[in-house]
Amino acid sequence: MFFLAIRHLLSRKRQTALIFLGISMGTMMFAIISGLQLGMREFVVDRLLSNTAHIRISARDQSVDKDEMTRRFYPQGEMISWLSPPSGKREEAHILYPQGWFDRLREDPEVVAYSPTLNMSVIISKADTRHPAVLVGVVPALYEKVLDISQYIQQGSLDVLKNSGNRVIVGNLLLESLGARLGDTIMVSSGQAELRPLKIAGVLSLSVEDVDKTLMIASLNDVQQLNKTPGQINEISVALVDINLAQAMAGAWALVSRDKVESWEEVNASFLQIFVFQDIVRITVTTAILVVAAFGIYNVLSIIVNQKRREIAILRSIGYPPSMILQLFLIQGVMLGFSGALFGLLVGFGLNLYIETIELNVHIGSGNTLIISFAPSIYIMGFAMAFFSAILASLLPALAASRLTPIDIIRSEI
Amino acid sequence: MGISCQRLIKSFGEPPTVIIKGIDLNIEDGDFVSISGRSGSGKSTLLYLLSTLDLPSSGSVMIDGQSPAELSVDALHQFRNESLGFVFQFHYLLPELTALENALLPARKNNNVDAKTHVNALFELFDIQTARDKLPSQLSGGEQQRVAIVRALSMKPRYLFADEPTGNLDSVNSKIVMDILKKANKEWGMTLILVTHEPDYAAMAEKEIFLKDGVIVNTAS
Secondary structure, three states, rough: OOOHHHHHHHOOOOHHHHHHHHHHHHHHHHHHHHHHHHHHHHHHHHHHHHOOOOOEEEEOOOOOOOHHHHHHHHOOOOOOOOOOOOEEOOOOOOOHHHHHHHHHHHHHOEEEEEEEEEEEEEEEEEEOOOEEEEEEOOOHHHHHHHHHOHHHHEEOOHHHOOOOOOOOEEHHHHHHOOOOOOOOOEEEEEEOOOEEEEEEEEEEEEOHHHHHHHEEEEEEHOOOOOOOOOOOOOOOEEEEOOHHHHHHHHHHHHHHHOOEEHHHHHHHHHHHHHHHHHHHHHHHHHHHHHHHHHHHHHHHHHHHHHHHHHHHHHHHHHHHHHHHHHHHHHHHHHHHHHHHHHHHHHHHHHHHHHOOOOOEEEOOOOEEOOOOOOOHHHHHHHHHHHHHHHHHHHHHHHHHHHOOOOOHHHHHHH | HHHHHEEEEEEEEEOOOEEEEEEEEEEEEOOOOEEOOOOOOHHHHHHHHHHOOOOOOOOEEEEEEOOHHOOOOHHHHHHHHHEEEEOOOOOOOOOOOOOHHHHHHHHOOOOOOOHHHHHHHHHOOOOHHHOOOHHHOOHHHHHHHHHHHHHOOOOOOOOOEEOOOOOOOOOOHHHHHHHHHHHHEEEEOOEEEOOOOOHHHHOOOOEEEEEEEEEEEEEEO
């Protein structure tokens, strides 16, 4: 029936071209919108993951609880009414039993690496300039196995932190705020006691403003000394073999620990929520375009089935069964869906290649052009949506055609 | 084996209007049978019942030793494709196909490549060889009907059903068409069942059936 289906399509070139363009437009828009959205998403996720482990284990704050105090001081169950209820923190949050975590993580086959860190808020100063920052104490050899931070270090390298030596790698925007340069010494205060001098031995840029404006990385030993908490850590970053298992594994570990265990999705939930909205917008726009195209197919095929009643009658009388009549019209929908989707995706791909070269007045990562995703999943999904909507749209008219009997048509013609 | 029917009744609508009222008929292989009668007498309905295009309300039709009502959809269509040829008052050619492509449509169903030689010979025999590559809209009425007959004969069917094949043609083209149908019956041995309201054409048949109000009122041999 391909032969006849092609002839049908070619005999009404304008209608065929319009439907073809409708489907092409839908898939082209899908490829472009998806390319832009997913390109930016890949960029953002990549940057997030450069700064966020697959799973983050962090210490819970130990707050003073009024009810617990009541039970401890008045175990007989006296009726106590606090004039000023006890409040505050017992001590600075830290992971109480890190060795237990290390043992577990070392034995877990799903864990690639882990890195203990001590994070603390500090005030840094250089001359008269002061700035708040987050100082992360790391063991460089472990840290770079968990986070691919090295590629974002613009000057120096993580190796400079291998031995304690009061060295620090600083975010480029923070460096700018301080008016400092590589090799300069800055003063760091934990807010507890004296200022401690740290030498700027490296500069990093993740192209995430909030991070680049506040992040400093130093040796774990140096940070523990500055915080006056030798041997303490308050976070363990974990890298997994399969990132997709992060949420499930974090959930399982959280059940058996009093520490806070979060997957990277939970840590970045607000970002990921935006992605969900983006997906909804993208799929809604594309679906709207494809629905219009599908209605086009449905309308045109319905009209054609009506116009072709005589031909259907003669085909049935010369031995073409209903299944072949169904095929005849279904094939037309399939061919329009297939060719329209393919053409639209090719044009979308080409336009994406072009858009990728347009220079803008904004810095995105290391360049100033939009980041486009060419993930095969975009093109597979776009093709599938267009193809199946075309099949669905042609199915009803095709079924109607296959149910026509030759005698009913001939009688209605007389 | 021919075609036979017994106590054939066909009614339409609700309440039912009976069009064919208990017809018994026997047509031998190679017969040329004409069915005539006034408008509304049921002659076309009888032709469609005999030719498997329609099913009776009651009674039975046997064609080539089998009942169309008992065949599966695919078997019935295969039987139509291989053994039956139809010529209607309107040519029913597919407008987007050339005359040759139209004529080869039955053969195309089963990719019967041998039919092309036969069809080309028929085009020459019916003097329409120049029409082969033309679209139906580029042909005269007589040429269109001759192409429709070539299509009906393309699979060398054993039974040829013609429903007012000259109804839309002038006298010259009507004669050409009738000559072709007679040739198909006499020289190629096809069983021909012709519905016509033209007494002259009805008289060409070996067996004439005259219908009135759904009943055979006269049979002449």
